[in-house]
Amino acid sequence: MEDGSRATAALHAATMRLLRPLVRLLLRHAVPFGAFQEIAKRAYVEVAMNDFAIPGKKPSAARASILTGLTRKDVQRLLTEPEPDAAETNERYNRAARVLGGWLRDPNFHDAAGTPRPLSTDAVGDFPQLARLYSGDMPARAVLDELLRVGAVRRLDDGRIEPVARGYLPIGSSVDKLQILGTDVADLIETIDHNLTDGAADPRFQRKVMYHRIRVGELPAFRRLSTSRAQALLEQLDRWLAEHDLDAPHENPHLPHARVGLGIYYFEERLGDEPPATKRGQS
Numbered sequence: 001m002e003d004g005s006r007a008t009a010a011l012h013a014a015t016m017r018l019l020r021p022l023v024r025l026l027l028r029h030a031v032p033f034g035a036f037q038e039i040a041k042r043a044y045v046e047v048a049m050n051d052f053a054i055p056g057k058k059p060s061a062a063r064a065s066i067l068t069g070l071t072r073k074d075v076q077r078l079l080t081e082p083e084p085d086a087a088e089t090n091e092r093y094n095r096a097a098r099v100l101g102g103w104l105r106d107p108n109f110h111d112a113a114g115t116p117r118p119l120s121t122d123a124v125g126d127f128p129q130l131a132r133l134y135s136g137d138m139p140a141r142a143v144l145d146e147l148l149r150v151g152a153v154r155r156l157d158d159g160r161i162e163p164v165a166r167g168y169l170p171i172g173s174s175v176d177k178l179q180i181l182g183t184d185v186a187d188l189i190e191t192i193d194h195n196l197t198d199g200a201a202d203p204r205f206q207r208k209v210m211y212h213r214i215r216v217g218e219l220p221a222f223r224r225l226s227t228s229r230a231q232a233l234l235e236q237l238d239r240w241l242a243e244h245d246l247d248a249p250h251e252n253p254h255l256p257h258a259r260v261g262l263g264i265y266y267f268e269e270r271l272g273d274e275p276p277a278t279k280r281g282q283s
Contacts, residue, residue: 044068045068045075049079096152100153101134104163118162121160234264
């Protein structure tokens with residue numbers, strides 16, 4: 001077992017590195033430290049109450065205060081104040097992403113070449129059929145408005161719509177991109193935490209490939225290659241997940257279920273001329 005002080009030092013260093021890009025983003029959006037501190041307090045209390053309760057005992061503000069180092073007054077205040085509700089936003093995101101994914105993979109909505117075809121949006125058109133198949137009970141108009149709002153689809157001159165991208169990634173909305181920051185980064189941290197605690201018995205896939213001495217002029221070629229290969233893999237996995245999703249017509253929606261997926265991201269950092277100690281590696 002690792003020495004406790006070394007593990008604590010490593011965690012502090014990792015937290016500092018994680019916070020730098022987050023603080024850069026917060027300052028860019030004029031979020032001062034006091035606002036961040038209040039968010040952090042709420043997160044500490046929520047996790048202490050939900051994840052660190054003593055088995056067989058009801059979570060208490062007193063215990064949350066001990067675990068978090070916050071005063072009982074602070075804990076009580078945060079427990080009584082209403083929490084921002086992201087459920088509606090998440091549901092809208094999930095339904096819209098599901099509809100766009102169905103459009104991209106369902107041959108009933110493709111042309112003869114196997115490409116997603118433009119769809120009509122009138123009451124008896126193709127898009128309402130698509131929305132009924134993949135969005136559950138959300139009205140087709142609401143799904144269409146969401147896809148148009150984030151720039152995932154566009155209208156053609158004849159009134160039909162076509163997808164702009166091969167996945168639900170908001171193009172024109174910084175608000176939606178910031179909401180994805182909360183879900184995607186949280187998922188990665190959850191995976192790392194799981195692998196630290198249960199990775200020996202039940203590891204979750206967590207890998208990256210990284211080199212430190214790639215010429216800047218070659219970056220565009222790698223961006224194109226990585227985008228193409230990653231998109232192909234994600235579409236293949238999306239087809240498998242769609243076939244096993246409980247919203248599929250043949251599935252029983254009352255079976256035990258889980259949220260599951262795999263994320264891929266590209267990163268790039270411009271370095272100076274001084275060669276780093278580690279030139280290349282895979283982790």
